Amino acid sequence: MRTLRRKRKPGKPSGDLPLFLDVADRIAAMIATGGYRAGQRLPSIRRLSESYRVAVATALDACTELERRGLVEAKPRSGFYVRPSRDPIRQASALGELLATGGDRGAIPFLMASGHERDMLALDTAAPDVSLTPLAEFRTVFARAIRKHPRDAAAYTFPPGHPVLRQAIARRLVDAGCSVAPDDVVVTSGASEALLLALRAVTKAEDTVAVESPTYYGMLHVMRNLGLFAAEVPTDPETGMRVDALASLLAKRRIAACFLMPNFNNPLGSRMPPENVRALVHLLADAGVPMIEDDANGELGFSAARPTAAKSYDRRGLVMLCGTVTKTLAPGCRIGWLLPGIHKAKVMDLQWTTTVGPSSPSQLAVAEYFTSSACDRHLRAFRGVVMRNMELFKRAIGRHFPPGTTVSRPSGGLVLWIGLPKGVNADRLHRAALVEKIAIMPGTLFSAEGSYDDHVRLCFAVPWSSAVEAALARLGRLCEAELERHAAAS
Amino acid sequence: MRTLRRKRKPGKPSGDLPLFLDVADRIAAMIATGGYRAGQRLPSIRRLSESYRVAVATALDACTELERRGLVEAKPRSGFYVRPSRDPIRQASALGELLATGGDRGAIPFLMASGHERDMLALDTAAPDVSLTPLAEFRTVFARAIRKHPRDAAAYTFPPGHPVLRQAIARRLVDAGCSVAPDDVVVTSGASEALLLALRAVTKAEDTVAVESPTYYGMLHVMRNLGLFAAEVPTDPETGMRVDALASLLAKRRIAACFLMPNFNNPLGSRMPPENVRALVHLLADAGVPMIEDDANGELGFSAARPTAAKSYDRRGLVMLCGTVTKTLAPGCRIGWLLPGIHKAKVMDLQWTTTVGPSSPSQLAVAEYFTSSACDRHLRAFRGVVMRNMELFKRAIGRHFPPGTTVSRPSGGLVLWIGLPKGVNADRLHRAALVEKIAIMPGTLFSAEGSYDDHVRLCFAVPWSSAVEAALARLGRLCEAELERHAAAS
Numbered sequence: 001m002r003t004l005r006r007k008r009k010p011g012k013p014s015g016d017l018p019l020f021l022d023v024a025d026r027i028a029a030m031i032a033t034g035g036y037r038a039g040q041r042l043p044s045i046r047r048l049s050e051s052y053r054v055a056v057a058t059a060l061d062a063c064t065e066l067e068r069r070g071l072v073e074a075k076p077r078s079g080f081y082v083r084p085s086r087d088p089i090r091q092a093s094a095l096g097e098l099l100a101t102g103g104d105r106g107a108i109p110f111l112m113a114s115g116h117e118r119d120m121l122a123l124d125t126a127a128p129d130v131s132l133t134p135l136a137e138f139r140t141v142f143a144r145a146i147r148k149h150p151r152d153a154a155a156y157t158f159p160p161g162h163p164v165l166r167q168a169i170a171r172r173l174v175d176a177g178c179s180v181a182p183d184d185v186v187v188t189s190g191a192s193e194a195l196l197l198a199l200r201a202v203t204k205a206e207d208t209v210a211v212e213s214p215t216y217y218g219m220l221h222v223m224r225n226l227g228l229f230a231a232e233v234p235t236d237p238e239t240g241m242r243v244d245a246l247a248s249l250l251a252k253r254r255i256a257a258c259f260l261m262p263n264f265n266n267p268l269g270s271r272m273p274p275e276n277v278r279a280l281v282h283l284l285a286d287a288g289v290p291m292i293e294d295d296a297n298g299e300l301g302f303s304a305a306r307p308t309a310a311k312s313y314d315r316r317g318l319v320m321l322c323g324t325v326t327k328t329l330a331p332g333c334r335i336g337w338l339l340p341g342i343h344k345a346k347v348m349d350l351q352w353t354t355t356v357g358p359s360s361p362s363q364l365a366v367a368e369y370f371t372s373s374a375c376d377r378h379l380r381a382f383r384g385v386v387m388r389n390m391e392l393f394k395r396a397i398g399r400h401f402p403p404g405t406t407v408s409r410p411s412g413g414l415v416l417w418i419g420l421p422k423g424v425n426a427d428r429l430h431r432a433a434l435v436e437k438i439a440i441m442p443g444t445l446f447s448a449e450g451s452y453d454d455h456v457r458l459c460f461a462v463p464w465s466s467a468v469e470a471a472l473a474r475l476g477r478l479c480e481a482e483l484e485r486h487a488a489a490s
Numbered sequence: 491m492r493t494l495r496r497k498r499k500p501g502k503p504s505g506d507l508p509l510f511l512d513v514a515d516r517i518a519a520m521i522a523t524g525g526y527r528a529g530q531r532l533p534s535i536r537r538l539s540e541s542y543r544v545a546v547a548t549a550l551d552a553c554t555e556l557e558r559r560g561l562v563e564a565k566p567r568s569g570f571y572v573r574p575s576r577d578p579i580r581q582a583s584a585l586g587e588l589l590a591t592g593g594d595r596g597a598i599p600f601l602m603a604s605g606h607e608r609d610m611l612a613l614d615t616a617a618p619d620v621s622l623t624p625l626a627e628f629r630t631v632f633a634r635a636i637r638k639h640p641r642d643a644a645a646y647t648f649p650p651g652h653p654v655l656r657q658a659i660a661r662r663l664v665d666a667g668c669s670v671a672p673d674d675v676v677v678t679s680g681a682s683e684a685l686l687l688a689l690r691a692v693t694k695a696e697d698t699v700a701v702e703s704p705t706y707y708g709m710l711h712v713m714r715n716l717g718l719f720a721a722e723v724p725t726d727p728e729t730g731m732r733v734d735a736l737a738s739l740l741a742k743r744r745i746a747a748c749f750l751m752p753n754f755n756n757p758l759g760s761r762m763p764p765e766n767v768r769a770l771v772h773l774l775a776d777a778g779v780p781m782i783e784d785d786a787n788g789e790l791g792f793s794a795a796r797p798t799a800a801k802s803y804d805r806r807g808l809v810m811l812c813g814t815v816t817k818t819l820a821p822g823c824r825i826g827w828l829l830p831g832i833h834k835a836k837v838m839d840l841q842w843t844t845t846v847g848p849s850s851p852s853q854l855a856v857a858e859y860f861t862s863s864a865c866d867r868h869l870r871a872f873r874g875v876v877m878r879n880m881e882l883f884k885r886a887i888g889r890h891f892p893p894g895t896t897v898s899r900p901s902g903g904l905v906l907w908i909g910l911p912k913g914v915n916a917d918r919l920h921r922a923a924l925v926e927k928i929a930i931m932p933g934t935l936f937s938a939e940g941s942y943d944d945h946v947r948l949c950f951a952v953p954w955s956s957a958v959e960a961a962l963a964r965l966g967r968l969c970e971a972e973l974e975r976h977a978a979a980s
Contacts (some may be wrong), residue, residue, distance in 0.1 A: 026669035035660045035671055050662045053795070108842045110649055130645040138644050139636050142851060146629050154628050154820035155620040158602055172527050174541045179516035181525055184843075189679055189824075189845035196844055200715075205695065222843040305543065330644035334679075352598045353712040354686055355679035359849040361632055362821030371722030 001289055006113060017369040020061035024051045031071055031082055033097065040061075040086040042072060045079075076292075087263045108221050115439030121462070121471050124439040126266055126327075126415050128461040132385060133330040134378045135371065145364035153361045158321045159351040160344070161187025161337075162363045169337050170368035171321070176298055177312030178321070178339070179372060185360035186338045186347055188293055189358040190331075191296045191324035194338035195224055197354065198320040201346040202290045203228055207256035209292075210249055214455070216266045216294060216416070223448075230448035231255065237417075239407060240265055243279050250287050257290045262306040263411035264297040267411020267457040271301070276309050281313040288318075290343070295323045298380060301412035302387055318342030325366055327414060328379055334358055335366045386414060389460040397468050400476030402483055414461040417443075423486030424479045432478045438471045509552035513542045514559075517552060519529060521561055523574055528574040532562060535569075571732070598711050607865050607930030610962050614751035614929040616756055616817075616905050622875060624780045624821040627859065631955040632931075633923035635854035643851045649841040650834070651677025651827075652853040659827050660815070666788055667802030668811070676828045676837055678849040679825060680821075681814035684828035686712055686844065687955060689812040691745065692780045693718055698745035700739055700783075702731045704907070704936035704945070706756045709749055713938075717844060721745065727898060727907075730755055730762035740777050747780045753797040754787040756766040757907040757936055757947040759900020761791070764798050771803040780833070783811045789818050791902035792877055807831030815856055817904060817951075820867055820974030824848055825856045880951040885957050890966030892973055897949045903952040907933075914969045916943045922968045927960045 002306065007398040027048075030036050042063065043051065049059040063080045068070045105178030115124040122129070127311040145155045152162065160166065166182040173180055176357040195218070203209060211219065212234035223230055231253070234245045238371055239264060260280070262272040272280070284291050287460040293310045301307055320343065324336035351357060369375050392415060394407055404421030420426060430442040443455030462468060515920050517538075527679070532553065533541065539549040556562045562570040563683040612619070636643045644650065649655065656672035663670055678684040693699065695717030701709065701839055703722035713720055720973045721743070724735045730752060739745065752762040762770070774781050783800045791797055795934040801811040810833065814826035825848055828839040841847060859865050860912070883906060893912030910916060935944030952958060 027670050030660070030664070030671065034751065035657060048615040048796075050521065053667070100661040108839065112842070114650065125646070129644065130641045133644045135640050135644055139640065142636055143633055146632055150625050151620045152622045152822070154625055155821045156615070156617065156821040167525060170520070174516075174520075177543070179519050181520065189848065192842075192846050193844060204927065218842070222541060225840060225843045277817075305540075309541075319678065331646040332642070332644045334845060334847070334849045349598065350715060352602070352681060352682075352708070353715045355824060355825070356682050356846075359852040360843075361855075365851075438636075 001413060018060045019054055020065060023048070023054055023062035024065040027053070028069070031066075036082050038082050040082050041078070042080040042082065043240045073448075076223060088200055093177045102431075104224050107151050108217070111445075114434055120434075120437050120439050122439045123453065123458045123460075123462065123468065123471070124441045126413070126457075126459050126461075127331045128382070128386075129463060130329060130330070130416065131463050132382060132461055134374065136377065137372075137374045138330050139225050141365040141374075142361060145368045146361055148368075148415070149364050150429075151366055154324045157187075157360045157363055158356050159186060159348040159357050161180055161185065161357055162360065162367065165335075165363045165370075166337075168367045171214060173309070173311075173321075173323075173339075175293070175306045178307035180311075180339055181208055184339050184344075184346065185465075186340055186351065187357060188322075188336040188338050188351070189325060189355050189362055190320050191294065191336040192218065192222075192353060193358075194324070194377045195292065195335045196296065197237035197338055197347045197350050198290075198292045198322060198340065199223065199226060199228070201340065201343040202320075204254040208253065210246060211448075212260060212265055212288075212444065213267075214265075214267055214301040214452055215478075216261065218443035219294070219444070220448050220483070228256075231386045232447060232451075233450065235265065235268070236270065237268050238270050238299055238411070239276065240268075241276075241280065243276055243283060246280065247283055250283070250289065252439050253397065254364060255364040257288075257292055258284055259294065260310065261297065263295065263301065264410060264412035266294075266297065267408075267415050267441070267443075267455075269408055269413045269415065269417070271307060271411035273360060278313045281310050284391060285314075285316050285318055290341075290410065291319045295321050295350075296327060297413040299385070300414065302383070303411070307412075309340055314341065317343075328382075329366065329369055329375070329451050333362045334368055335362050345386040348455050365427075386461050389462070390416065390460070390465050392464050392469075393458065393460040393472065396472040397476070400473040402476065402480050405479070412453045416458045416460060417454050418458060420455055420456065420479060421483060422454070424454070424482040426456050428482060429456060429478055432482075433475060435476070436471075437473050440475070501833070504653060509544055513538070513544055513548060513552035514555040515530060515752050516542070517556060518561055519555075526572045526773070530572050530926075531568065532570040532572065552619060566770040568863055578639070582803075583808065601935075606925055609893065610924075610927050611951065611957065612929045613948045613950075614931045616903070616947070616949050616951075617821045618817060618872070618876075620820070620952060621953050622872060622951055626805055627862075627864045627868065628820055631855040631858040631862070631864075632851060633929065635858045636851055637804075638858075639854050640654055641834065643854055647677075647847050647850045647853055649676060649838040649847050652845055652850065652857065655825075655853045655860075656827075656858040657855045660921065662860055663799070663801075663811075663813075663892050665796045666785070666792060666799035668799055670801075670829055674829050674831075676830055676841065677847060677857045678826040678828050678841070679785065679845050679920075680816060680824045681710075681812050681826040682708065682889045683841075683844060683848075683852065684812035684826045685709055685782065685784065685841050686862055687837045688780075688782045688830065688833075689713065689716060689718070689933065690840050691830065691833040692782075692810075693746040698743065700736060700745050700748040700779075701938075702750060702754075702755055702758075704757055704933065704942055705749065705929070706751065707935035709784070710935070710937060711936050718746075722941075725755070725758070726760065727758050728760050728901070729766065730758075730760040731770065733766055733773060736770065737773055740773070740779065742781040745777075747782055747958075748774055750800065751784045751787065752800050753791065754786065754902035755768065756784075756787065756900075756903060757931070757933075757945075758903050759898055759903045759905065759907070761797060761901035764920070766796070767800045768803045771800050771809060775804075775806050775808055779808070781809045781829075783809055785813045786812065786817060787813050790873065790876070790904065792873070793901070802831055803972075804831065807833075817858075818872075819922070820863075822857055822943045826850050828887060847907040876951050879952070880906065880956050882954050882959075883948065886962040889964070892966065892970050904949050906948045906950060908946050908948060910946065910969060910974060912944070914944070914972040916946050918972060919965070919968055922972075923965060926961075926964050926968070928965060931967070 406419035408417035443452030896909035898907035933942030
């Protein structure tokens with residue numbers, strides 16, 4: 001059954017490369033791309049001969065060839081070591097690629113990767129900087145979870161998720177006015193999977209989903225990839241989606257679902273008054289249209305009481321609430337949840353085809369966290385930090401940005417929505433900021449129609465420092481430069 | 491902004507229920523559905539008043555009402571405790587539902603849930619019983635990973651996944667004959683997400699995908715949910731998909747992708763000879779058709795050397811290899827990988843809309859595991875156990891099943907494919923076995939056309955015991971009963 005695999009050169013029908021050269025090429029490729037790093041010892045000749053299915057002598061020939069090429073060096077009685085590259089292959093830079101392509105709005109992977117290259121000040125993601133997450137608690141709850149549930153941690157946790165976590169989530173949602181049972185909860189891999197499952201359960205390609213304007217760019221990205229259309233509904237910067245505007249949209253065309261962040265729209269930070277939320281839930285229920293409620297910011301309000309979720313007004317099982325611990329514990333957990341209402345069977349069926357649910361240790365760790373006092377303690381402290389940060393950001397923007405700049409007045413969440421003076425383009429500012437190693441979100445991402453090229457979003461959940469103040473000052477100067485360019489051009 | 495939420499009774503336009511009764515109803519619902527369990531203390535009156543946004547007196551009235559109903563009891567200076575239910579609400583049983591509906595082939599959630607109810611002997615899932623996973627190592631690698639990378643564990647790990655894990659995966663694949671770089675790897679939430687991303691990257695609804703026959707039911711499930719069709723290609727029980735049969739299929743109709751398990755088909759355990767694999771890779775490359783290679787069983791061969799993956803013959807980036815640690819470390823990790831070849835940009839774009847990647851602690855823990863000696867040590871021991879188990883299963887089946895039963899001769903993997911004597915129906919046997927608390931997989935799941943109603947799949951990765959032997963004997967008796975029923979009917 002064993003065959004010698006020979007490398008085929010493109011254009012040559014049969015490669016007659018000596019076998020040791022083939023092996024040397026393949027090890028060289030590993031070195032070039034970082035599979036074996038400078039200073040590292042290669043596997044032993046014996047091990048290489050097993051891995052590449054060649055004789056020991058051939059493996060040795062391959063290493064000798066690599067030595068000849070200057071890629072490795074032999075150390076007596078130790079083996080072959082990868083030499084530091086004299087002409088290092090430069091890693092393709094996501095930032096370079098983004099700047100070169102002009103920042104295609106659909107290119108979320110490049111955008112996010114570029115915002116998180118080394119030395120970048122990341123003000124783009126609406127999630128806490130890791131230094132603001134409870135790292136000690138994080139380690140504790142993972143250790144405790146695996147110790148308490150050694151078998152459950154290693155085993156599959158099939159949809160809808162681990163009962164102890166579903167129970168903890170159901171209890172936590174009492175604060176949002178929701179009386180839900182553990183059986184009403186499906187645990188997901190972050191809010192992302194929750195949004196995906198909710199959308200896939202109630203829509204099909206070519207359908208139209210009503211959204212706030214502006215709305216969370218991640219949802220628009222999911223919708224694009226599922227072939228869905230967005231209908232943007234006028235949204236008040238402080239009181240959220242306009243109920244009358246949604247009503248006239250529903251009267252005009254078929255809407256498959258409505259996606260909403262009543263407590264606290266991303267990027268606006270708006271909070272819908274409870275009477276509007278209730279009216280909207282009833283309006284949609286009367287039309288038989290499911291609501292997908294993004295509650296990722298629900299626990300991040302700036303007033304003491306956690307606001308009521310739209311789900312709490314749901315009597316027909318048509319509101320699908322999506323939540324996450326990304327902002328309240330740590331993004332790395334990838335734990336979210338979906339209350340699928342009447343669509344539970346479909347959602348569970350779909351989850352069997354996406355992930356079969358998130359990591360069991362993560363599920364158990366979050367259950368530990370939710371049932372410990374550390375959770376509310378951290379949230380209180382964290383809210384204090386971000387509210388103080390928000391004030392500091394606002395003051396710095398007031399000082400450093402040119403006249404004509406507007407700043408949102410969020411009721412919760414982790415971001416500011418900045419209106420730029422006429423003449424400053426968000427996409428240009430975004431790219432100029434990246435060059436200065438500051439990552440921000442251009443407003444155009446928050447609209448399916450590419451509106452908001454006069455807005456950017458800034459996340460203030462980073463530790464405040466003089467470096468942050470200096471970065472905001474730099475952003476202000478970039479705006480001024482744009483204004484001057486604009487004035488010169490017109 | 492605060493409003494009192496009142497419960498609306500169906501059919502009554504405005505509920506005038508006193509507030510304390512509303513709160514009592516909602517707590518009662520939590521008790522009925524397991525949100526608060528028998529013996530547990532309810533949250534304090536103060537806490538309840540905050541949670542339900544009512545006065546302390548109202549929360550107290552609600553608890554008194556629950557006491558009157560016999561649902562809770564007051565303990566002096568301690569609080570209210572949930573009483574054991576006198577008339578316990580029976581949990582909806584997935585098994586009951588499955589048996590009632592007659593076992594709809596699409597109902598994977600019910601099927602899997604029923605196979606994992608309490609006291610069930612689970613021979614259905616093709617994954618190791620948790621007692622055969624390296625539990626001590628599992629705990630160690632998680633603890634070590636979070637200690638070594640406290641910040642990375644808590645932070646987002648954006649697509650394509652953590653570099654240390656991608657490097658470890660690339661190295662591990664050298665044994666499969668693949669020279670891939672860390673940048674060629676996308677880390678996924680188990681093989682499930684890998685299969686989903688691969689399929690979504692290269693197909694659209696209504697497309698046809700060529701598959702082995704029989705093939706992995708999970709893939710058929712994903713395909714159904716994406717609106718794809720399966721073209722089943724004749725497959726030899728020992729040498730896998732017939733290359734000539736695929737060639738004539740390709741000549742006849744447009745095939746968007748080919749899904750294949752060269753090393754070791756699930757459920758057959760077949761291994762394609764390397765020359766067939768190479769021929770198939772070239773055949774597909776010439777036709778420009780991507781191959782999705784499921785390598786979940788790649789490290790579970792019964793001979794010493796790890797077989798060559800189809801990906802190792804890929805020169806055009808058209809083979810998308812999917813792997814996982816589900817069978818080699820533990821299913822609970824939910825760590826898999828995809829080598830997306832030329833479709834990397836699309837795959838990463840899609841992953842931003844599915845999960846944004848798996849849990850960071852899981853990624854780091856698997857990287858620890860792959861770079862420790864424990865990994866290969868466990869694999870050697872595990873393979874020994876499963877090979878011995880396979881022999882024990884075969885012998886027991888030979889002893890207990892009626893004449894006419896056939897058993898596959900797998901070259902690797904964790905399952906046996908059992909041909910039933912004429913007259914024994916797989917779906918009936920499956921349901922009868924569930925009643926006897928034995929979960930098996932009916933063969934009909936492994937075909938889009940519902941073929942194989944004369945086969946069942948048994949997983950032998952469970953600790954061998956007299957209970958397992960007794961279960962196999964019971965299955966044999968169920969077959970005999972079916973034969974008698976069949977003889978009487980005809």
